[in-house]
Amino acid sequence: MSLLKVSDLAVEFTANKRTVRPISDISFTMEPGEVLGMVGETGSGKSLTAHAIMGLTPLVGGKVFGKVEFDGKDLLKLSKFEMQKVRGAAIAFIPQNPMTSLDPVFRVGDQIVEGLRKHLRLNKWKAKTLALEIMEQLRIPNPKLVFEQYPHQLSGGLKQRIVIAIGIGANPKLLIADEPTTALDVTVQAQIMRLFKELTAVKGIGLLLITHDLGVIAQVCDKIAVLYAGNLVEYGEIRSVFKEPKHPYTQALLNCIPYIGMEKGSLTAIEGNVPTADNFPEGCRFNARCPYVMQECITDSPELIDLEGGARVACFKYQKEKATI
Amino acid sequence: MWIYVLRRSLLLIPIFLVISVVVFALIHLVPGDPIDSLLGPGSSRGDRAELLALHGLDKSLPVQYYHWMMGFLSGDMGQSIIEKQPVADMIFYNLPFTLNLGLLSLAISFFLGIVLGIISAAAKNTIIDYVAMIIALLGVTVPAFWLALILILIFSVNLGWFPVSGSGSFENLVLPSVAVGLGGAGLIARITRVSMLEMLSKDFVLLLYAKGLSRYEIILKHVFRNALMPVITILGLRLGWILGGAVTIEIVFSRPGIGSMLLTALFRRDYPVVQASLIFLTMAVIIGAFITDIIYAYADPRVRDVYK
Amino acid sequence: MSNISAKTRAHKSPWMIIVKRLSGNTMGIIGVFIIASLVLIAIFAPLLEPYSFKAQDISNMNAAPSASHLLGTDEFGRDMLSRILRGARISFVVGVASVGISVVIGSIIGAIAGYFGGIIDVILTSIADLTWSMPSILVALLLVAIIGPGLESVVLAIGLSYWSQYARLIRGQILSLKGAVFVEATRALGASNFVILFKHLVPNSLSPVIVAATIGVGNAIVLEATLGFLGMGAQPPTPSWGAMMSSGTAYLFISPWVIIFPGLAMMITVLGFNLFGDALVDIMDVKNRESNL
Numbered sequence: 016m017s018l019l020k021v022s023d024l025a026v027e028f029t030a031n032k033r034t035v036r037p038i039s040d041i042s043f044t045m046e047p048g049e050v051l052g053m054v055g056e057t058g059s060g061k062s063l064t065a066h067a068i069m070g071l072t073p074l075v076g077g078k079v080f081g082k083v084e085f086d087g088k089d090l091l092k093l094s095k096f097e098m099q100k101v102r103g104a105a106i107a108f109i110p111q112n113p114m115t116s117l118d119p120v121f122r123v124g125d126q127i128v129e130g131l132r133k134h135l136r137l138n139k140w141k142a143k144t145l146a147l148e149i150m151e152q153l154r155i156p157n158p159k160l161v162f163e164q165y166p167h168q169l170s171g172g173l174k175q176r177i178v179i180a181i182g183i184g185a186n187p188k189l190l191i192a193d194e195p196t197t198a199l200d201v202t203v204q205a206q207i208m209r210l211f212k213e214l215t216a217v218k219g220i221g222l223l224l225i226t227h228d229l230g231v232i233a234q235v236c237d238k239i240a241v242l243y244a245g246n247l248v249e250y251g252e253i254r255s256v257f258k259e260p261k262h263p264y265t266q267a268l269l270n271c272i273p274y275i276g277m278e279k280g281s282l283t284a285i286e287g288n289v290p291t292a293d294n295f296p297e298g299c300r301f302n303a304r305c306p307y308v309m310q311e312c313i314t315d316s317p318e319l320i321d322l323e324g325g326a327r328v329a330c331f332k333y334q335k336e337k338a339t340i
Numbered sequence: 341m342w343i344y345v346l347r348r349s350l351l352l353i354p355i356f357l358v359i360s361v362v363v364f365a366l367i368h369l370v371p372g373d374p375i376d377s378l379l380g381p382g383s384s385r386g387d388r389a390e391l392l393a394l395h396g397l398d399k400s401l402p403v404q405y406y407h408w409m410m411g412f413l414s415g416d417m418g419q420s421i422i423e424k425q426p427v428a429d430m431i432f433y434n435l436p437f438t439l440n441l442g443l444l445s446l447a448i449s450f451f452l453g454i455v456l457g458i459i460s461a462a463a464k465n466t467i468i469d470y471v472a473m474i475i476a477l478l479g480v481t482v483p484a485f486w487l488a489l490i491l492i493l494i495f496s497v498n499l500g501w502f503p504v505s506g507s508g509s510f511e512n513l514v515l516p517s518v519a520v521g522l523g524g525a526g527l528i529a530r531i532t533r534v535s536m537l538e539m540l541s542k543d544f545v546l547l548l549y550a551k552g553l554s555r556y557e558i559i560l561k562h563v564f565r566n567a568l569m570p571v572i573t574i575l576g577l578r579l580g581w582i583l584g585g586a587v588t589i590e591i592v593f594s595r596p597g598i599g600s601m602l603l604t605a606l607f608r609r610d611y612p613v614v615q616a617s618l619i620f621l622t623m624a625v626i627i628g629a630f631i632t633d634i635i636y637a638y639a640d641p642r643v644r645d646v647y648k
Numbered sequence: 649m650s651n652i653s654a655k656t657r658a659h660k661s662p663w664m665i666i667v668k669r670l671s672g673n674t675m676g677i678i679g680v681f682i683i684a685s686l687v688l689i690a691i692f693a694p695l696l697e698p699y700s701f702k703a704q705d706i707s708n709m710n711a712a713p714s715a716s717h718l719l720g721t722d723e724f725g726r727d728m729l730s731r732i733l734r735g736a737r738i739s740f741v742v743g744v745a746s747v748g749i750s751v752v753i754g755s756i757i758g759a760i761a762g763y764f765g766g767i768i769d770v771i772l773t774s775i776a777d778l779t780w781s782m783p784s785i786l787v788a789l790l791l792v793a794i795i796g797p798g799l800e801s802v803v804l805a806i807g808l809s810y811w812s813q814y815a816r817l818i819r820g821q822i823l824s825l826k827g828a829v830f831v832e833a834t835r836a837l838g839a840s841n842f843v844i845l846f847k848h849l850v851p852n853s854l855s856p857v858i859v860a861a862t863i864g865v866g867n868a869i870v871l872e873a874t875l876g877f878l879g880m881g882a883q884p885p886t887p888s889w890g891a892m893m894s895s896g897t898a899y900l901f902i903s904p905w906v907i908i909f910p911g912l913a914m915m916i917t918v919l920g921f922n923l924f925g926d927a928l929v930d931i932m933d934v935k936n937r938e939s940n941l
Contacts, residue, residue, distance in 0.1 A: 071549055102549070165645075
């Protein structure tokens with residue numbers, strides 16, 4: 016049974032009498048121990064998807080539709096209390112900004128312990144021992160000393176490790192990391208990524224890695240999901256997607272990456288901007304920027320079709336090409 | 341940390357000096373003098389001059405100030421011209437009453453204000469928010485003496501739960517403290533609410549939810565602790581204000597206290613008493629602010645480090 | 649094909665934005681309603697009052713509320729309702745005038761302190777801090793004692809007691825605006841310091857001051873009542889709510905309405921100003937925090 020099965024996930028916001036759906040028709044699956052990279056430009060809905068899976072959308076006033084099956088249960092149908100038990104225990108979330116994600120007036124060690132005590136029902140001392148163990152596993156230097164520190168006394172990399180420690184403390188089955196390394200410098204980034212790789216390999220934790228950095232995805236992920244303007248446009252095994260991207264957007268993204276040995280000259284960029292949620296065009300949302308746009312792309316929205324090997328793509332051009340083969 | 345405390349304490353000295361001068365000047369700007377209260381009808385100019393000289397009031401102002409300061413430094417706050425008692429005695433007699441009233445009122449303001457502020461922030465823009473805010477604001481919208489009178493009407497006259505006036509036992513303290521405390525509650529509730537709302541929109545709250553903590557835990561344990569800082573700051577200042585503002589309450593309830601002592605002395609132009617009381621009350625505000633700053637520096641780990 | 653989002657709206661004037669945001673804020677609307685009623689009552693009191701506020705009726709002293717005297721009569725047989733309506737006028741004037749004085753003094757001092765900085769700033773800020781640390785009741789009390797009792801003195805005294813918070817607010821705003829580009833530009837055009845300060849910087853600093861002033865009106869009204877209670881305020885027969893409450897104290901057990909009604913009137917009025925002020929905070933997105941202690 017899959018670890019996570021997301022079907023037709025959509026999120027809706029209403030403000031000033033207008034309703035928008037920043038993400039819709041998101042469907043993908045994850046197996047235990049798998050690393051899925053969710054990639055897209057800023058504003059494509061990656062964080063929103065993560066929040067929706069975690070049940071955090073109502074917090075910001077949104078409504079969620081669709082199905083999120085985790086461990087056999089539909090998370091969206093759980094009560095607030097049941098979801099609280101899932102959050103931080105079975106599914107852990109690492110939010111976007113390690114610099115500001117920790118409570119400034121509590122010691123970091125205590126913040127780890129808090130989660131442990133809540134979900135594992137340990138007493139103070141057992142929880143502290145466990146917290147120190149976890150900190151060691153995450154290669155935090157001098158765990159006993161760091162335990163007593165306050166967030167402002169730690170570097171960005173250390174803070175991120177603490178946030179990860181909070182996340183994995185209760186042995187989650189799934190870890191969702193929202194841009195975990197964007198705010199950190201490159202060397203630290205590499206360390207954190209290595210950490211993630213270890214966690215998934217050694218502990219069998221599934222990892223949903225949200226990022227806009229294709230390089231990171233290439234290093235760590237087994238599968239990739241490409242988001243554009245709130246829609247899932249391509250999904251599949253990392254190697255096949257990188258080698259043979261099926262969706263024009265994916266192709267364009269991969270083209271944008273500079274590589275050693277390329278000709279000197281201008282870098283390719285994708286013309287235009289990602290449409291905002293209150294301004295999605297009719298038809299395929301990429302139609303304004305797609306080099307292969309056809310008549311049907313403007314009038315109809317392509318559906319996600321299943322391909323061999325579990326891959327998926329939503330594109331009329333691809334459908335046409337496949338039909339003619 | 342201790343160097344910070346020491347530095348701040350030293351600052352209190354020049355502040356005290358300036359306040360004593362300002363108060364002295366202001367008092368002597370008030371027309372009239374205490375001698376008028378002492379003289380009976382039919383006194384002559386000679387009597388007047390005699391009394392003036394007796395109390396040293398015929399000297400120039402700077403000289404008078406000098407005498408006062410010298411006396412103060414040796415522990416003598418002077419003699420009340422009207423009451424003919426040492427001022428120090430008068431203050432020490434009245435102080436406990438005012439202090440009790442002040443502290444209990446402060447406690448009421450604090451707890452009531454914080455509770456209303458938290459409730460109001462947690463239930464933002466619902467009926468509960470509106471009701472809580474209006475209750476909190478009631479203390480601010482009417483003079484404390486009016487609240488006191490209404491309380492007397494309801495609880496003393498109609499219900500007979502508390503005495504109308506007097507001092508000495510706890511029962512006497514309740515109504516006056518509530519009357520003063522309600523006033524402070526409004527301000528604290530407002531500040532708490534604003535601070536809580538600000539904290540609720542911070543990033544770290546997201547991780548708290550992601551951890552699986554309940555809303556209850558998040559608000560009361562984390563958000564509140566963060567929101568507490570500005571509230572603490574205000575609290576220190578409130579003490580001084582309460583002590584000063586207690587004057588009307590002391591009158592309504594016929595309680596002895598620094599406030600009513602000050603007022604009577606003011607009317608009778610009893611300079612030494614007014615001087616001492618005003619300085620005392622003002623320094624209370626300043627010391628209150630000082631203590632609050634120290635507590636603040638200690639309570640916020642970020643600030644604590646700056647001063648290590 | 650349009651990737652340009654439809655955000656090119658016509659430029660809305662700040663007043664329209666304020667009104668629009670206010671309409672979503674229930675408490676604010678209630679506040680505005682109360683203030684508007686107060687202003688109307690203040691203006692039209694002579695037309696509204698059933699009796700003259702001065703008319704004494706010794707045969708009808710301390711009468712309970714009845715059909716002929718809706719809110720009862722006071723110790724001289726004067727109609728409470730009429731006196732309370734008149735009192736609205738006084739409260740309004742006292743509130744606005746004293747806050748006006750405070751704001752003007754505070755703005756000038758705060759602006760100079762913030763703009764010129766240095767030793768001037770240190771001196772002025774110290775003076776402001778000192779004034780602020782003395783409880784306003786005591787300051788006002790002293791000032792009235794010096795000037796002499798009466799409504800005008802009270803207004804002046806209250807005005808002089810509260811200026812420091814406005815000074816602090818303006819100073820804070822000016823400190824942050826000082827380095828703005830438009831200041832450089834104006835200076836380059838040859839404007840003198842005075843012009844820059846008072847024609848440009850101060851008007852841009854006013855939002856927290858407006859909020860504080862609104863709530864300040866309420867505080868001033870309450871302070872006037874307290875001073876009246878202590879014998880320093882308006883003299884009879886002036887029907888200020890504070891004076892009514894004060895003289896009514898003696899009759900607390902006989903005819904409590906003499907104290908209750910003026911108090912209720914004040915409560916509603918000051919509540920109105922506070923609600924409106926709080927709504928303004930939300931609307932103007934103002935952080936009502938004074939600069940460092």
